Each structure stands twice: as C-alpha cells, then as structure tokens.
Amino acid sequence: xxxxxVLQNIMHRPVRTAVSILxxxxxxxxxxxxxxxxxxLLNESAKRVEGVGxxxxxxxxxxxxxxxxxxxxxxxxxxxxxAEIPRVGGVAPALFQFNSTGGLNLIYGIDMxxxxxVTGGFVYHSGGPFEQPYDILVDDWYAKANHVKVGQNLSFxxxxxxxxxxxxxxxxARLFIPLKTAQEMSGALDKASIFFxxxxxxxxxxxVITSIHQxxxxxxxxxxxxxxxxxxSNNLPAMRAxxxxxxxxxxxxxxxxxxxxxxxxxxERTREIGILKSLGASKTYIIEAILREAGLLAVIGVLAGxxxxxFARKVILASFxxxxxxxxxxxxxxxxxxxxxxxxxxxxxxxxxxxxxxPVDALSYE
Amino acid sequence: xxxxxxxxxxxxxxxxxxxxxxALRGVDLIVQEGEFLAVVGPSGCGKSTLLHILGGLTNPxxxxxxxxxxxxxxxxxxxxxxxxxxxxxxxxxxxxxxPTLTARQNIAIAQHIQGNGFNPHRFDAxxxxxxxxxxxxxxPFAMSGGEQQRVAIARAVICEPKILLADEPTGNLDTENSQxxxxxxxxxxxxxxxxxxxxxxxxxxxxxxxxxxxxxxxxVVSD
Ligand SMILES: Nc1ncnc2c1ncn2[C@@H]1O[C@H](COP(=O)(O)OP(=O)(O)OP(=O)(O)O)[C@@H](O)[C@H]1O
Ligand SMILES: [Mg+2]
Numbered sequence: 001x002x003x004x005x006v007l008q009n010i011m012h013r014p015v016r017t018a019v020s021i022l023x024x025x026x027x028x029x030x031x032x033x034x035x036x037x038x039x040x041l042l043n044e045s046a047k048r049v050e051g052v053g054x055x056x057x058x059x060x061x062x063x064x065x066x067x068x069x070x071x072x073x074x075x076x077x078x079x080x081x082x083a084e085i086p087r088v089g090g091v092a093p094a095l096f097q098f099n100s101t102g103g104l105n106l107i108y109g110i111d112m113x114x115x116x117x118v119t120g121g122f123v124y125h126s127g128g129p130f131e132q133p134y135d136i137l138v139d140d141w142y143a144k145a146n147h148v149k150v151g152q153n154l155s156f157x158x159x160x161x162x163x164x165x166x167x168x169x170x171x172x173a174r175l176f177i178p179l180k181t182a183q184e185m186s187g188a189l190d191k192a193s194i195f196f197x198x199x200x201x202x203x204x205x206x207x208v209i210t211s212i213h214q215x216x217x218x219x220x221x222x223x224x225x226x227x228x229x230x231x232x233s234n235n236l237p238a239m240r241a242x243x244x245x246x247x248x249x250x251x252x253x254x255x256x257x258x259x260x261x262x263x264x265x266x267x268e269r270t271r272e273i274g275i276l277k278s279l280g281a282s283k284t285y286i287i288e289a290i291l292r293e294a295g296l297l298a299v300i301g302v303l304a305g306x307x308x309x310x311f312a313r314k315v316i317l318a319s320f321x322x323x324x325x326x327x328x329x330x331x332x333x334x335x336x337x338x339x340x341x342x343x344x345x346x347x348x349x350x351x352x353x354x355x356x357x358x359p360v361d362a363l364s365y366e
Numbered sequence: 367x368x369x370x371x372x373x374x375x376x377x378x379x380x381x382x383x384x385x386x387x388x389a390l391r392g393v394d395l396i397v398q399e400g401e402f403l404a405v406v407g408p409s410g411c412g413k414s415t416l417l418h419i420l421g422g423l424t425n426p427x428x429x430x431x432x433x434x435x436x437x438x439x440x441x442x443x444x445x446x447x448x449x450x451x452x453x454x455x456x457x458x459x460x461x462x463x464x465p466t467l468t469a470r471q472n473i474a475i476a477q478h479i480q481g482n483g484f485n486p487h488r489f490d491a492x493x494x495x496x497x498x499x500x501x502x503x504x505x506p507f508a509m510s511g512g513e514q515q516r517v518a519i520a521r522a523v524i525c526e527p528k529i530l531l532a533d534e535p536t537g538n539l540d541t542e543n544s545q546x547x548x549x550x551x552x553x554x555x556x557x558x559x560x561x562x563x564x565x566x567x568x569x570x571x572x573x574x575x576x577x578x579x580x581x582x583x584x585x586v587v588s589d
Binding site: 001002004005008009011012271272274275276277278279280281282283285358359360363 | 418421423424444447448450451452454456458462463464465466467471474475476478479480521
C-alpha cells in the first residue's frame with residue numbers, strides 16, 4: 001500500500017523524479033568513471049613498464065613509481081657498472097620527458113641498442129629505427145588516435161620531430177626519441193631517469209637486486225613484479241587524495257539533490273501528510289514512506305548510473321582510444337552503496353520534518 | 367452506561383506570539399454511544415477546535431476529556447495517534463482524499479494504517495452502502511464533490527471507528543449531494559449504531575441529527 005503511494009508520488013512529478021534519478025546516476029557514474037580512469041591509467045602504464053621486458057628497475061633515491069613525476073636523473077655511467085654485475089644480461093637507460101601540450105605524454109629518451117637488448121627489439125608496423133637526432137617512434141595506438149603517418153612531423157617540447165617508425169605498443173612509453181636528443185633538450189647531459197635491467201634468467205632477479213643494493217645503497221631498486229603490485233592509487237598519495245575528493249563531491253551532489261527533492265516534496269504534500277496523520281499514521285509510518293520514496297529514486301538512479309557508465313566508457317574509449325577505463329563490480333557496488341546511503345541521509349531530515357508536522361496545521365495548509 | 371465522550375471545563379488557548387486566543391472557554395459535553403449529534407454555532411466559536419481535540423489531533427490546554435475511557439490529559443502524542451488510528455474516523459469539509467490514489471486505494475490506506483490489513487467483506491459492505499462501487503478506480507479529480515465525500519466517509523468508517531467526527535461534511539456540496547451525504551450518515555448511525563458528531567452551519571443538516579448542541583464563544587450554550 002505504501003509502495004503504491006510511493007509509486008504514484010514519483011510518477012506524479014516526472015521532472016522532479018527524473019532530476020533526482022539523474023543526480024544519483026551522475027553520482028554513481030562519476031565515482032565509477034573517476035576510479036575506472038585512474039586505475040585504468042595506472043594498470044595500463046604498469047603493463048607497459050612490464051612490457052619493456054626488464055626484470056629490475058633502478059631509479060634515483062626518492063623516485064616516484066609513477067614515471068614522469070620523477071625529474072632527478074642519475075649519471076649514465078652507472079649503466080656500465082650495472083652491466084658488470086654477474087647474471088645481468090642487459091641494461092637500458094632511459095630519460096623521461098614529459099610533454100604536456102596536446103594531452104599528457106610520457107616520452108622515453110632511449111639508446112636504441114641497449115633498449116633493444118632488454119626488450120628484444122621493436123616490432124615495426126611501418127617505417128624503421130631512428131635515422132637522425134630529431135626522429136621519433138610512436139606506438140600504433142598513438143598513431144591511430146592521432147592519425148600519424150611515417151615521415152610526418154610532430155611537435156614535442158618545442159621541437160619538430162620526424163616520425164621514423166610506428167611500433168607495436170606495450171614497451172614502456174608510447175613515444176620514443178634518441179637518448180642523446182632527450183639529454184640535450186633537457187640539459188641533462190650524460191643522465192638517465194631509470195635503468196631497465198634484464199637478468200640472464202628471471203630466476204636470478206633477487207640475486208641481482210641484492211648485488212645492485214650493494215653497489216647503489218640509496219637507490220630505489222624494484223623488481224618489476226614488486227613494481228606492478230605497487231602501482232595502485234593506495235600507494236600514490238596525490239592520486240588517492242584526488243580520488244577521495246572526487247568521490248566526496250559526487251556523494252555531496254547526490255545527497256543535496258535528494259535532500260532538496262524530498263524537501264520540496266514534503267512541502268508540496270503537507271496536506272497529504274496531514275491527511276495521513278488524521279487517519280492515525282504514526283511518525284514511523286510517515287518517515288518510512290518518505291525514505292522508501294527516496295530509496296526507490298536512489299535504486300533507479302544507481303541502476304541508470306551503472307548502465308550509463310558502461311555506455312559512457314564505450315563512448316569515451318571510442319573518442320580517446322589511448323585511455324583505458326577499468327570498471328569493476330567492486331567499485332560499482334561501492335558507488336551504489338555510497339549513493340544509497342547518501343540518498344537516505346539526504347531524505348532523513350525532510351522525513352523527520354514531515355513526521356513532526358502538526359496535523360491540524362498540515363490539514364489547513366493551502 | 368458510560369458516556370463515550372465526556373468533557374468537563376475543557377479549555378483550549380492558542381498562542382499567536384504574545385497574543386493568547388481562547389478558542390474553548392470551558393466546554394461541558396456528554397455524548398452517549400450511538401448518538402448522532404449536530405454541533406452548530408457562529409463562525410469562530412470553537413466547533414472545529416472541539417472536534418480536533420475529541421479526535422486527538424490537538425492537545426487541550428486544561429480540563430478533562432474522556433473519550434471511550436481515554437483521558438487525553440495524560441496521553442502523549444504517540445498515544446493520541448494510536449487512539450485516533452483505532453477509534454476515530456474523520457470527515458472534512460474539503461473531502462481530503464489523497465489526490466494521487468484511486469478511491470479504492472484511499473479507502474484501503476486507512477485499513478493499512480490501522481494495521482489490520484484489507485478486509486474485503488467490510489470493504490464491500492461499506493462501498494455498497496455508500497454507492498461508490500462504480501467509482502472505485504477513479505482518482506479524486508475525476509469524481510464529483512458528492513462522490514468524493516462519500517469516498518471520504520467510506521474511508522472514515524472502514525475500520526469501524528468508535529466515533530465518526532465530521533466537520534461541515536456538506537459545506538462544499540450542493541443541496542442534492544448534501545442530502546445524499548446526510549442520508550448516508552443517518553443510515554450509518556441507524557444500521558451500525560455509529561456514534562457521529564457533525565459540525566454544520568446548515569439547519570436542515572442539523573435536523574437530521576438526534577440532538578443539536580449550540581456553541582457560542584467557546585462554550586456550549588444549549589443542548
Ligand atoms: N491554530 C490556531 N491558532 C490561533 N488561533 C486559532 C487557531 N485555530 C483556531 N483559532 C481560533 O480559535 C477560534 C475558534 O476556531 P474554530 O476553527 O474552532 O472555529 P469554528 O467554530 O470551527 O469556526 P468556523 O465555523 O468558521 O469553522 C477562532 O477565533 C480562531 O481564530
Ligand atoms: Mg470550523
């Protein structure tokens with residue numbers, strides 16, 4: 001019976017209902033997409049680092065896991081000393097360059113020969129290796145997303161680069177330039193941001209790490225396995241804070257809209273509440289009816305939000321193929337729970353007010 | 367026999383800021399079970415206020431009120447709500463049906479609030495008696511005033527209240543519909559011994575009752 005009344009009420013004001021549902025849906029969508037985008041970004045960049053094929057990563061003291069945020073390079077001479085360690089099969093230095101015009105791009109400055117030794121070499125979709133200092137290699141995803149062809153000129157870091165080749169994605173960055181060029185451009189002569197170390201066999205990883213620790217005590221030395229497990233927003237305080245703020249904003253939006261929606265509802269329906277009271281409806285009865293209404297709006301909003309997010313993901317990925325958005329059931333559940341709880345809390349004060357209305361006043365309300 | 371309603375020196379004072387408005391200045395009233403009582407009097411004399419107190423919608427300020435053995439002075443809000451739920455049926459001048467629900471749902475919600483669930487026999491008996499069978503699936507806006515008021519009466523009596531309190535039930539109706547509604551109240555009183563307290567401005571309506579109580583300035587002046 002209450003359900004029927006609730007249903008009639010939400011159908012009675014379709015615009016109010018639609019706006020409330022939309023707000024909850026946006027709340028859910030925002031939580032899922034923001035989390036999906038950040039984890040997608042982290043997972044995808046972690047996978048690319050794994051794809052380099054190194055076993056150990058050597059970074060300067062205090063470096064971030066999230067490459068590109070690191071700017072303190074190490075002397076390149078270290079590479080030679082790393083190469084002398086037993087069981088080390090290859091050492092590839094790279095200097096990170098961070099390009100922020102026209103989207104954020106991490107560019108690796110690489111020495112082709114050592115990088116190939118660690119990675120096993122690029123697979124070229126078209127074109128070939130660097131021929132001149134201002135040559136660039138782009139991966140196939142980047143090429144597809146930006147309609148890049150071999151021989152074309154691209155502008156990065158205030159320089160014009162000729163696209164020498166388009167390579168299979170998955171080896172660290174999406175863009176590669178010669179190490180020397182990167183060093184000259186950033187004024188970091190004979191420096192590198194990272195050393196990718198490959199062991200003669202992955203089984204020697206721990207042993208090699210111990211040796212590198214002895215050689216470079218203060219440096220940050222991680223096996224790629226460890227690195228993969230560390231690449232989550234929990235280990236990146238800035239990203240974690242960003243996520244928390246975004247989720248909070250989303251929840252507050254949902255809360256406020258439901259609050260306002262239920263608040264106007266009870267004002268509009270003051271007389272009806274008076275009628276229910278004249279029939280002997282208790283406070284609990286009235287609170288329950290209003291919470292049910294808010295709950296129903298929230299449930300529909302959550303379902304619409306989840307469906308909408310899956311759809312939005314498709315649309316976003318179609319227009320930005322280099323992005324990746326990892327949607328998980330777990331986060332769908334969390335977003336749904338946040339939206340439900342936020343909505344019920346938002347509806348609670350209006351419900352309480354309705355329950356406390358004086359029946360005679362309510363009945364004479366115009 | 368115990369009267370179903372007994373008030374003694376019942377007073378009600380409204381406070382509007384600093385101003386005190388005495389609405390009831392000492393009402394003494396005895397009503398026996400099964401009586402059909404009409405309450406008449408000039409506008410503002412306190413008729414509605416008396417009805418609201420007897421139905422447990424408002425607190426009295428002082429005096430004694432016993433309704434079916436319940437002393438309102440000692441009852442809190444929740445107690446009065448429970449009392450109203452089980453013992454009182456209200457009918458108002460403005461019908462006061464829930465606008466989004468059909469006639470049937472309007473009647474059923476009273477049974478739902480009371481908590482005894484849907485009773486089809488009682489429902490059919492009441493619907494037949496009030497002649498609203500054809501209109502049960504209509505919403506209030508699709509019914510005439512007379513029909514709405516009959517639905518409101520059905521809703522008020524569906525749970526077999528001890529007392530039916532009607533505040534100018536014919537106030538918004540034309541003569542013909544007023545007559546129909548009055549006949550129904552009369553019939554309810556006759557066939558179910560339904561105790562009815564009806565406020566009215568209409569002498570013809572008052573004539574239908576067993577007894578007429580006249581009020582003036584917050585007191586009962588003639589019985
Ligand atoms: N909520 C209130 N606050 C202040 N004064 C009130 C309130 N309700 C009623 N009154 C006053 O109490 C007095 C009695 O009002 P009541 O509504 O009981 O009169 P009535 O006999 O029903 O009048 P009518 O025939 O016009 O319906 C009036 O003077 C009215 O102004
Ligand atoms: Mg009145």
